[in-house]
Amino acid sequence: MGIIYSKNQKTGITYAYDNKPYWDPEKKQSRATRKLIGKVDPVTGEIVETRPYRKRAAEPSEKPKQGPIPVLNTERKFMGASYLMDQIGKETGVEQDLKLCFPNEYKQILSLAYYLIMEENNSLSRFSHWHRLHRHPFGKDIASQRSSELFQSITEDQRMNFFKKQGKRRIEKEYWAFDTTSISSYSDTLAQVKMGKNKEGDRLPQFNLALLFGEESGLPFYYRKLPGNITDVKTIKRLMQEFDVMGYQKVNMVLDRGFYSKENINWVYQSHQKFLIGLRLNLNYVKEVLEQERDNLQLWSNLDPQFGTYGICRSIEWEYTQDRPRKGDVLTEKRRAYLHLFYNDEKAAKDRVDQNELYTQLYYELTHNERKDYHAKDYAKYFDVVETPKRGVKVTAKEDVMKAEIRNYGYFAMLSNDVRDPFEALCLYRSKDIVEKGFGNLKDRLNFRRMQVSSELALDGKLFVGFIALIYLSYLKKKMQEAKLFDRWTLQGVLDEVDLIEVFQAPEVGKVIGEVTKKQKELFLSLGITPPSL
Structure with a gap:
């Protein structure tokens, strides 16, 4: 069967x-x-x-039409921003996918997501106040205890099913940008909260969050929570395995250079996925090709005026290896890859300033006995430190090492098994900035910089609701950018303006939508949405 x-x-x-x-x-x-x-x-x-x-x-050829739900109470609420969110949910398929995966809870999830978007930086404890003034999908109050119960009821199976559905809407249509960030938490009860170093170099109790964004759609459709002491380079193997679980057969990924390792590239090849990844210039095969092409790289014929950057592509052979436990051997063969090399004058100037600031900071820490653990490798790389009882600490710069650094100011490199044109690669690689913007939205706009939850289940559920809000927020920001609304509006300004539209209901008259101004209509139309009407 x-x-x-x-x-x-x-x-x-x-x-x-x-x-x-x-x-x-x-x-x-x-x-x-x-x-x-x-x-x-x-x-x-x-x-x-x-x-x-x-x-x-x-059955009868025509069913009797179901009449409208009778209005039993009288109330007046703001509805414009909720209407905007409703339309975004339909356009992205989020509402439909949530309804299939969470048939009993999807309206509560949507209402909490709407609240996180509209009430910037407010905690969920104020949902009751917001509910009294605004229309939203659930239509009822969600007290703090009820929201905690909702978070804990969201299962891993439901989340993965939602990721599958969202991914299928965009698979094979665009490159996917993948990156991680750290979120601080001071809870002693969360297993994945570990001491780790965040992107700013601070060591804090934290967990890490990995996000996957569509390069063209600008929308997130996958995330995963990681222990705070896990580095980026260790996440790719698990990501490839989860792609298999979710049925993603053909994936195009853009990865930051922090994910680079020979093992990771082999894993992506083994998974038959396409990739574009940033590289460090100290890799032997990168240094070899860069020395051969350094003079050619800055020729006018290799300049793209749009980017203000010089770029070339060289085909190379990747030394692919794969362990085969069943056969008890290691498969070794060559795979074609494309090495992209770039030079940018502005980056060269910025590299000089940044590197000099680093040298100054390291020197100060060494001479004032204020060493930082996370700078230990940099101290040894750039300075000789001699300490004697009489003369104290003597710090001397390793100028040969610093000269080698100067030689590479302004240069950067990428590797791909798919993209051959250097400036197409550069355009795709810059699209990963949407992940950084997504992290910013999640931490700042949605108030996720410090997580205040007491259990793993509550954390998982709150992250999922925040992720749903991030989809809506990312879609809205992208539409505003396309319509150039940021020249005249802030995101909060747009939400506040359209939210002034009211809906009035009473048993005698049913539901009536209030006046929609010309300015509000123009905003809806600029976002590609039909203004509300009865």
């Missing part, structure tokens, strides 16, 4: 059948009976059940 699929070539509809094999004693061969289950939704891949023909025939 199993499910088989058959596509009608005329209509393009794929049908799912319950296939039951049996043995035909007369013909002495295996046969099968098929029973129609339903149609396959082309977007979600879900099987939509159909009713038997006889049952349909016995």
Whole structure:
């Protein structure tokens, strides 16, 4: 017994059948009976059940239309911003996917996400006040205790199912930018809160969050929580494994150079995925090609005026290795890859300033006995330190090392197994900035810089609701950028302006939407959304 699929070539509809094999004693061969289950939704891949023909025939040809839900109370609330969120949920498919994955809780999840977006930096304890003034999907108050219960009810299976559905809407259409950030927490009860070094170099109790963004859509559709002491380079193998679980067969990834290791590149090749990754200039094969092309790289013919950057691409052979436990050997072969080298004058000037500031900071820490653990390797790399009882500490710069650093100011490199044009690679690589912006939105706008939860389940659930809010926020910001609204508006200004639209309801009159001003209509239309009306 199993499910088989058959596509009608005329209509393009794929049908799912319950296939039951049996043995035909007369013909002495295996046969099968098929029973129609339903149609396959082309977007979600879900099987939509159909009713038997006889049952349909016995039913009346037209069902009586369901009347409107009667209005039982009188109230007046703001609804414009919630209406905007509703339309974004339909455009992105988030509302539909949440409804399929969380049939009983999706309205509460949406209402909490709306609140996080509209009430910048406010804690969830103020939801009750916001609810009294605003229309939202759940339509009821969600007290702090109820929101905690909701967070703890969200399961890993539901989350992964949602990721699958969102990913299928964009897979093979764009490159995916992947990066991690750290979120501080002072809870002693969270297993993954560990001492780690954040992007600013501070050592704090924290956990890490990995985010995957679509380069073209600008939307996130996957995240994973990691222990605070896990470095970026250790996350790729698990990411490839989860791609398999979620059914992502063809993925194009953009990765920061912090994810680079020979093992990781081999894993991506082994998973048959496409990638573009930043490289460090101290890698032997990068140094070899850079020395060969250093003079050619700054020729006018290799300049792209749009980026103000020189760039070239050289085809190289990647030394691919793969352990094969079943065969008890290691497969070694060459794979084609494309090494992109770049030079930018502005970056050269900035590298000089940044590196000099680092030298000054390191020298001060050494001479004033204020050493930092995370600078230990830098001290040894750039300075000789001699300490004697009489003369104290003597710090001398390693000028040969510093000269080597100067030689590479302004240069940077990337590696890909797919992109051949250097400036296409540069454009794609810069798109990973959307992940940094996403982290900023999550921490600052959605108040996730310090997580105040007391259990793993509550943390997982709150992160998921914040992730849903981040999808809406990212979509809105992208639309505002495309319409150049940031020249005249802030994001909060747009939300405040459209939220002034009211909805009034009473038993005698039903629901009535208040006046929509010309300015509000223009904002909705600029965002590609039809203004609200009855």
